[in-house]
Amino acid sequence: MTTPAPTRPPLRASGARPSLGAQLTRRKPISQMISDAGGEGGPRLVRSFGVLQLTMISVGATLGTGILVILGESVPIAGPAVWISFVIAGLAALLSAVSYAEMAGLVPVSGSSYSYAYATLGEGIAWVCGWCLVLEYAVSVAAVAVGAGQYVNETLAAFGRSLPDAVSQPPGDGGVLNVPAVVIVLLAMALLVRGARESAWANTAIVVVKVAILLFFCAVAFTAFHAGNFEPLFPMGAAGVSAAASRVFFSYIGFDAASTAGEEARNPKRDLPRAIMLSMAIVTGLYVLVAVAAIGARDWQWFEGTEAALVKILEEITHQPWIALVFAVGSVLAIASIVLTVLYGQTRILLSMSRDGLVPPIFARVSPRTGTPVAGTLIVGIAVAITAGVVPLGALADATSIGTLFAFALVNVSVIYLRRRRPDLSRPFRVPLYPLTPVLGALMCAYLMANLGADTWLVFGAWMAVGAGLYLGYGRRRSILASLSDEDYILALREERPEPVKVDA
Secondary structure, three states, X not given: OOOOOOOOOOOOOOOOOOOHHHHHOOOOOHHHHHHHHOOOOOOOOOOOEOHHHHHHHHHHHHOOHHHHHOHHHHHHHHHHHHHHHHHHHHHHHHXXXXXXXXXXXXXXXXXXXXXXXXXXXXXXXXXXXXXXXHHHHHHHHHXXXXXXXXXXHHHHHOOOOOOOHHHHOOOOOOOOOOHHHHHHHHHHHHXXXXXXXXXXXXXXXXXXXXXXXXXXXXXXXXXXXXXXXXXXXXXXXXXXXXHHHHHHHHHHOOHHHHHHHOOOEOOHHHHHHHHHHHHHXXXXXXXXXXXXXXXXXXXXXXXXXXXXXHHHHHHHXXXXXXXXXXXXXXXXXXXHHHHHHHHHHHHHHHHHHHHOOOOOHHHHOOOOOOOOOHHHHHHHHHHHHHHHHHOOHXXXXXXXXXXXXXXXXXXXXXXXXXXXXXXXXXXXXXXXXXXXXXXXXXXXXXXXXXXXXXXXXXXHHHXXXXXXXXXXXXXXXXXXXXHOOHHHHHHHHHHHOOOXXXXXX
């Protein structure tokens, strides 16, 4: 039985606001984050998740994205060595995953890397991280939903029908509105509004189906395996492998979704680190296996311009339409799982930011009936549905990757900072090979960011400029932490750090 952490009264305004420089460096005490998560004075999130549900949230948000949606775009960039691109991206994700696991045990609240940055690097960096997470989560949901149209058409093809491009493709790809993408986001939104427990069990069931169909694909694809398809291994050179790794890193985002469930886990300090590491092992193993099976079954040039590549491979190998139909239906469910869990994570991050006063309070309203942020879920769901309906996949995938990589780099830095400044804290999980692992994790993220295109960097710069404007115009004036006087802020920090224990000689 765990003993609940002591809480202190919520922070209250009691003085003039600090200068901009001082406000940007103010850190929110971890004890205060845990206190705020207690929901004093109003409804709070319900703690109902065990390690199974947390692992399935992480796997559900991660597994399938790169294989089911962007494999056809990645193979022409790297050639047969695309599986190496998955290994490189997986290594970068793993280095950051162990840092996430340590921070999740230390700061067991909603907010993921936004909360970790607020506890270590200050409000300014926390805002930047939170704004990157908005880009990561909301845009990745839209990007994955875009791929739903491809697999819906593959399902209908078994009956000799298909959706016209006008309602299955976004503008710029020959369509007007990607209706399947909009519908799948709205359905996920409706399920999340009903309750977190119901959403978690639905996601667990879908994840089981998703793993089963990927293993089924591998079993079929290996029957047509040709080793010659891997020659030459590097037709596009090492630069192609690196460029593809930067793009397929998009496939690994989502393992951090479990960390957004810190306030809904029954034993977050124990179960969050376990869920993050277990999910990474499952996802990386399956991604590499499926990539090798796909390349072994078809020459790498075959993937150029091919949509729903895995379904087409099954069709060509088996010549059985019903097999492709089953896989296509399973793929739609897999995409639904990703949309559901990542949309869940987005609403919890905005809840944390709203609780701190940095975004409007509507995102922090928790329904006493369902125990979920209903209003915030509706707002995010509608906005994401519109984005999914009108923006092409390629632009979404690259924009998501750069925001994710930046947030992951900050988590690695946060681990180093807290190890140096707060060695007294109890850490249920500790990063192995410290400080080498978090340093390599941050450097790997920077390397992958450098391999993204100039257009992606321009989009990222514009996104950061908009975020800076929103912070200065709204968050700067409404920040709860900044409303404290210098004396109260120093007192809050002192209460967080225990006095040294005296040992008798």
